[in-house]
Amino acid sequence: MIAYGFLPFSAYVISDFIFFHRNRSISVDVLVRQVRFTGVEALGLVVLIAMLIGALIIVQGYPLLAAIGQGNWIYDILISTIVRDLGPFIVCFIVLARSGTAITTELGNMVVSKEIDALVAMGVSPISYLVAPRVLGMVISLILLMSYFVACGIFGGYLVSNAFQSIPVSTFFAKLVSELHWFDIVIMLLKVALSGLFISLIASYHGLTVNRAITEVPQRNIKAVGRGLISICLIHVSLTLLYVIITGR
Amino acid sequence: MQIEFKNISHSVKSRVIFSDINAHVNSGECLVVSGRSGCGKTLFFSIASDIIRPDGGEVLIDGCNVHQMNAQKYADFRKDLGVVFQLSGLISNLTLEENFLLPLNRHCKELDKKEKYNRINALAEEFALRQYLPQRTEMLSSGQASLAGLARALLLKPRAVIWDAPMTEIDEQWSHYVLKLLLKLKDQGTTLVLCSNRKEVISNLADEQLELNELFCLSEC
Numbered sequence: 001m002i003a004y005g006f007l008p009f010s011a012y013v014i015s016d017f018i019f020f021h022r023n024r025s026i027s028v029d030v031l032v033r034q035v036r037f038t039g040v041e042a043l044g045l046v047v048l049i050a051m052l053i054g055a056l057i058i059v060q061g062y063p064l065l066a067a068i069g070q071g072n073w074i075y076d077i078l079i080s081t082i083v084r085d086l087g088p089f090i091v092c093f094i095v096l097a098r099s100g101t102a103i104t105t106e107l108g109n110m111v112v113s114k115e116i117d118a119l120v121a122m123g124v125s126p127i128s129y130l131v132a133p134r135v136l137g138m139v140i141s142l143i144l145l146m147s148y149f150v151a152c153g154i155f156g157g158y159l160v161s162n163a164f165q166s167i168p169v170s171t172f173f174a175k176l177v178s179e180l181h182w183f184d185i186v187i188m189l190l191k192v193a194l195s196g197l198f199i200s201l202i203a204s205y206h207g208l209t210v211n212r213a214i215t216e217v218p219q220r221n222i223k224a225v226g227r228g229l230i231s232i233c234l235i236h237v238s239l240t241l242l243y244v245i246i247t248g249r
Numbered sequence: 250m251q252i253e254f255k256n257i258s259h260s261v262k263s264r265v266i267f268s269d270i271n272a273h274v275n276s277g278e279c280l281v282v283s284g285r286s287g288c289g290k291t292l293f294f295s296i297a298s299d300i301i302r303p304d305g306g307e308v309l310i311d312g313c314n315v316h317q318m319n320a321q322k323y324a325d326f327r328k329d330l331g332v333v334f335q336l337s338g339l340i341s342n343l344t345l346e347e348n349f350l351l352p353l354n355r356h357c358k359e360l361d362k363k364e365k366y367n368r369i370n371a372l373a374e375e376f377a378l379r380q381y382l383p384q385r386t387e388m389l390s391s392g393q394a395s396l397a398g399l400a401r402a403l404l405l406k407p408r409a410v411i412w413d414a415p416m417t418e419i420d421e422q423w424s425h426y427v428l429k430l431l432l433k434l435k436d437q438g439t440t441l442v443l444c445s446n447r448k449e450v451i452s453n454l455a456d457e458q459l460e461l462n463e464l465f466c467l468s469e470c
Contacts, residue, residue: 029347033342106342113338114334117295121327121330121332121338122332123328123352
């Protein structure tokens with residue numbers, strides 16, 4: 001399937017991913033490992049970045065908006081950056097750099113050490129066993145990470161906003177929720193789910209296209225990161241345009 | 250299991266490696282594939298174990314073309330074929346026990362957990378690997394990894410075993426043991442295809458020998 005190119009490979013993985021339950025007995029461990037590596041072990045990094053960005057937005061934005069008498073816009077800016085635009089992009093970028101490269105390296109090394117051939121020889125499909133659970137795990141993990149990012153980014157923003165103006169938690173969150181539109185959440189989820197799908201497909205494809213030499217692994221990694229980044233940008237820009245067209249904002 | 254290679258041809262990057270190779274091995278017999286380094290023994294091993302499909306010709310298993318089998322028959326073929334790699338082919342991010350469970354979970358869904366572990370423990374005991382079962386396979390020496398690769402291939406009690414460069418990584422004592430084990434498997438009717446130049450393998454096991462060189466001749470032993 002690899003020999004036919006990226007699109008047939010992706011179609012095959014997605015069809016396998018739909019019938020994941022058939023291979024559940026051998027693939028659940030891989031799925032759990034992927035969610036733990038991408039969605040749980042990256043938690044510290046994502047929490048730190050989210051709180052710093054939330055704080056930075058308030059530090060930069062609040063004095064400026066307050067000076068023109070539009071302090072309330074800070075909620076809209078927090079939603080736009082943390083929930084809708086910057087937040088999903090940063091989370092996807094972290095996952096591409098951390099887990100995308102790990103997938104390409106791991107699968108590339110498995111090809112070189114004949115582990116993929118061994119799976120084929122045992123009658124275990126490498127797509128069902130290695131790729132489909134990674135794709136599913138990546139999508140689940142990105143949704144989890146994005147949830148942490150939103151929670152921590154907004155909390156970081158709240159902590160810093162108290163330095164400028166003391167606001168009760170309930171008031172801060174009530175104002176934030178009133179500015180939040182359900183479509184913001186839909187766009188955010190679509191962005192991270194689609195990015196997770198493409199990051200894992202691209203990383204797996206490039207890992208499995210390693211032929212024989214271990215020196216091919218870093219080369220494939222560079223290609224995977226480049227193409228992953230392009231796909232993330234295209235997904236995010238397209239969905240932001242869709243948001244603007246639908247909501248008129 | 251009867252294995253027949255009919256007019257096998259294969260090229261790598263437009264360089265012809267094989268052209269019209271014919272070989273045949275019956276149940277309980279051993280085909281040894283030998284030849285100089287770089288002559289294509291590992292490629293032949295990959296074709297014989299259906300990891301690579303040849304450019305031309307066909308591999309017949311009990312008279313049935315392996316590329317024309319339906320899904321169920323192909324799954325049975327995979328279950329009946331034990332494949333042992335030169336580099337062991339153990340999955341490095343799994344423990345040895347998980348490596349052994351992989352083919353059992355794929356092909357022996359009818360076995361309960363206890364039966365699976367009994368089978369794993371018995372084989373691990375036989376190859377002195379019991380203490381390594383909970384460890385990741387990267388902890389094993391190359392010799393132990395090679396034995397573990399053989400143990401994993403024998404776990405499903407295959408009707409045929411295909412082994413690339415057998416016993417190259419294991420010590421003399423284990424080599425004797427493995428040689429006896431292969432003879433025992435042969436007596437029990439298991440078909441063997443071994444890609445090796447080792448004299449003790451050829452003299453003790455070979456019923457037929459395929460010499461991979463410019464002539465691709467098949468000689469009876």
